[in-house]
Amino acid sequence: MFTSVILAAGMGTRMKSAMPKVLHKVCGKALCKWVIDASKEAGADKVVTIIGHKADMVRPQIENDTEIAVQAEQKGTGHAVMQAAEFIKEANGSVVILNGDTPLITAETIGKAIKFHDESGNQATVITAILDDATGYGRIVRNAEGNVVKIVEHKDATEEERKINEINSGMYVFDAASLVYALGKLQPNNAQGEYYLTDTLEILLSAGKKIGAYAIENNDEIRGINNRIQLNEAETIMRERINRYHMTEGVTMINPSTAYIEAGVRIGRDTIIDANVELKGNTVIGEGCEIGQGSRIENAVIGNGVNIMSSVILDSEIGSNTNVGPFAYVRPNCKVGENVKVGDFVEIKNSSINDDTKISHLTYIGDSDVGKNVNFGCGTVTCNYDGTNKYRSEIGDNVFVGCNTNLVSPVKVGNHSYIAAGSTITEDVPEGSLSIARSRQTVKEGWADKKNMY
Numbered sequence: 001m002f003t004s005v006i007l008a009a010g011m012g013t014r015m016k017s018a019m020p021k022v023l024h025k026v027c028g029k030a031l032c033k034w035v036i037d038a039s040k041e042a043g044a045d046k047v048v049t050i051i052g053h054k055a056d057m058v059r060p061q062i063e064n065d066t067e068i069a070v071q072a073e074q075k076g077t078g079h080a081v082m083q084a085a086e087f088i089k090e091a092n093g094s095v096v097i098l099n100g101d102t103p104l105i106t107a108e109t110i111g112k113a114i115k116f117h118d119e120s121g122n123q124a125t126v127i128t129a130i131l132d133d134a135t136g137y138g139r140i141v142r143n144a145e146g147n148v149v150k151i152v153e154h155k156d157a158t159e160e161e162r163k164i165n166e167i168n169s170g171m172y173v174f175d176a177a178s179l180v181y182a183l184g185k186l187q188p189n190n191a192q193g194e195y196y197l198t199d200t201l202e203i204l205l206s207a208g209k210k211i212g213a214y215a216i217e218n219n220d221e222i223r224g225i226n227n228r229i230q231l232n233e234a235e236t237i238m239r240e241r242i243n244r245y246h247m248t249e250g251v252t253m254i255n256p257s258t259a260y261i262e263a264g265v266r267i268g269r270d271t272i273i274d275a276n277v278e279l280k281g282n283t284v285i286g287e288g289c290e291i292g293q294g295s296r297i298e299n300a301v302i303g304n305g306v307n308i309m310s311s312v313i314l315d316s317e318i319g320s321n322t323n324v325g326p327f328a329y330v331r332p333n334c335k336v337g338e339n340v341k342v343g344d345f346v347e348i349k350n351s352s353i354n355d356d357t358k359i360s361h362l363t364y365i366g367d368s369d370v371g372k373n374v375n376f377g378c379g380t381v382t383c384n385y386d387g388t389n390k391y392r393s394e395i396g397d398n399v400f401v402g403c404n405t406n407l408v409s410p411v412k413v414g415n416h417s418y419i420a421a422g423s424t425i426t427e428d429v430p431e432g433s434l435s436i437a438r439s440r441q442t443v444k445e446g447w448a449d450k451k452n453m454y
């Protein structure tokens with residue numbers, strides 16, 4: 001058990017955004033939410049996030065996932081942690097400090113750092129990395145015996161110190177009581193006039209405490225996001241992590257570098273994900289599906305054995321063994337049954353389509369409840385909008401709708417009835433009947449000849 005304190009009060013000026021930095025997303029999840037989730041996965045029993053800049057925008061996005069402390073004025077990383085003092089005082093076990101703009105940190109690394117901290121008997125452990133280019137980072141200063149003695153900020157470092165390539169990741173493990181003590185002694189003794197959290201190490205050392213460093217195994221995990229380029233780099237790494245996870249779990253990916261799968265998506269075994277597929281939100285895809293190129297699926301639940309070809313599906317359910325596309329558009333709030341065909345250039349919206357129904361081509365079904373085993377001819381349109389209001393169409397089981405039919409809603413079409421091709425249906429169609437709603441063909445013999453067309 002430990003308490004995690006996540007620093008997320010800073011401005012993030014270089015994002016050049018109206019939105020606070022920590023709310024920018026990587027693979028569909030806010031930067032700070034990644035860090036909150038990694039903390040919990042590592043076993044944090046309390047997570048406290050320090051917010052400040054545009055706190056009113058950040059709070060509603062995270063308040064169900066974390067305790068919140070507000071740092072009204074950003075006076076440094078040490079000052080930020082002070083805002084969580086009440087939580088630190090009552091912490092069970094260690095306190096882990098993380099940054100809200102470092103989404104690639106993993107639960108595994110947090111766990112390893114805590115284990116190292118405990119086994120070393122440290123009161124403070126800083127998570128470090130060796131970088132080829134350490135510019136901008138705080139440097140880890142060690143004595144002749146190799147023990148950490150302090151961290152010096154790049155801005156405050158001497159020429160000699162700037163040559164050190166072991167850097168401070170900005171993440172630490174502290175003994176709770178020692179952290180409280182050190183925070184009490186912090187002074188803004190630097191050119192910036194900030195309370196540096198890094199100074200706590202020196203304070204603890206001079207109070208006779210033991211401090212140490214845990215070197216990270218994978219430098220990617222400490223990548224902080226300061227601008228949109230770094231945001232994209234983090235996304236590339238996260239995307240690969242997510243895709244590799246699905247492949248490990250039995251999903252085939254044809255061209256994983258082009259597939260975009262968000263963090264909350266679940267995919268069953270033996271499903272094949274083609275190139276340029278986007279799977280977003282809390283989408284769940286069953287087993288043995290084929291998600292064809294360029295498909296975009298958001299917040300949808302897809303059964304088993306479903307084939308989706310180059311189509312868009314939003315906030316809807318698709319039953320097992322159904323085929324969708326190519327180029328179908330399933331808009332929000334559709335419930336499509338099993339063994340259904342939603343064919344090419346078909347749009348459906350806010351409708352339920354029962355099992356075995358075929359909507360093969362060029363059709364719009366909106367605000368409709370469709371029964372089982374219905375056959376829609378090519379070019380059927382539900383006219384669900386009269387310019388002011390929307391109305392529903394009800395279509396029973398085993399109905400045959402001829403090509404190029406308009407169903408002017410509200411309208412009911414009874415079970416096993418037929419509608420003749422080209423009909424504009426404005427009145428209910430009784431069960432078992434045939435409705436023909438088009439003008440009778442007139443043939444004018446010899447008309448063209450008389451007109452001397454040839």
Ligand code: UD1
Nearest residue numbers: 007008009010074075076077080099137138168169170196
């Ligand atoms: C900090 C470290 C530096 C380390 C680097 C790693 C200090 C003094 N320096 O420097 O040694 O190498 O991180 O990235 O700690 N924040 C607040 N409130 C504040 C100031 C900052 O919440 O008043 C938050 C920021 O939003 C950010 C984190 O703390 O998430 C780090 O702050 P930042 O200003 O980026 O620190 P650095 O100068 O980069």
Ligand code: CA
Nearest residue numbers: 170224225226
């Ligand atoms: Ca930084």
